Amino acid sequence: MEGALALVFARYAGMSVESALNIYNTVEGFRAQRQMLDGAAKWRLPADDFHLYSATMKFVMQQYSVRNEMAHWVWARTEDLPDALVIMEPVAQRRHHSMVFGAQTGFDIAKAPKYVEELDKNTFVYRKPDLNRHADQMFRAEILADRLQWLAAAPPVYEEQGRNHLLSEPYIVEHYDKMRRGNPIILPNGAPDSKPQPS
Numbered sequence: 001m002e003g004a005l006a007l008v009f010a011r012y013a014g015m016s017v018e019s020a021l022n023i024y025n026t027v028e029g030f031r032a033q034r035q036m037l038d039g040a041a042k043w044r045l046p047a048d049d050f051h052l053y054s055a056t057m058k059f060v061m062q063q064y065s066v067r068n069e070m071a072h073w074v075w076a077r078t079e080d081l082p083d084a085l086v087i088m089e090p091v092a093q094r095r096h097h098s099m100v101f102g103a104q105t106g107f108d109i110a111k112a113p114k115y116v117e118e119l120d121k122n123t124f125v126y127r128k129p130d131l132n133r134h135a136d137q138m139f140r141a142e143i144l145a146d147r148l149q150w151l152a153a154a155p156p157v158y159e160e161q162g163r164n165h166l167l168s169e170p171y172i173v174e175h176y177d178k179m180r181r182g183n184p185i186i187l188p189n190g191a192p193d194s195k196p197q198p199s
Helices: 002-013 017-026 030-044 047-072 090-103 109-121 128-150 156-166 170-182
Strands: 074-078 081-088 123-127
Touching: 002 017, 002 030, 002 128, 017 030, 030 047, 047 128, 047 156, 047 170, 081 090, 123 128, 128 156
Parallel strands: none
Antiparallel strands: 074 081, 081 123
8 A cells, every 4th residue: 555655646746756756755754755646646636636645545544544554563362252353552561560560569459450441442353354354445445545546647538537436435525525515725825726616
């Protein structure tokens, strides 16, 4: 997915793939990369396409978040759920270990419920159907990220195909319509690039 988004940046920035990838991959942290990508999209795309880009990125980022959890959170197994993968947010897991270790060395047991509640909120169970569903969603997100390139494609037939593909996704259409109604794009000179659409 990161590779697909880097190629979107290359297309929107109007650079060679090699140059754009060097810039994109030099920026540390996905938040900064996303800001750079958003800036390139705002510069390159007409307002309506920028709304479509933003609606698509909302879906892509949800899947990217799941991907990060799978890649970076702590994996565990439990005999109580032999067919499941348990993942835990690393900070909550470390606090849990500190609590267990502290219980042996004078830990204030009154703090235990808070830590257990935090661990409970940051622990997720995935069974095979869940993993299959998330894998399918991540694959869809990568395809959609690829189609974002087409919004800046030439000849225009590719742009139209990209738009049509993105607008075939009900989730994207829902968020795209909301953005078109209430969020005109403001250009650097302060003038709106498009008027909000009537409800």
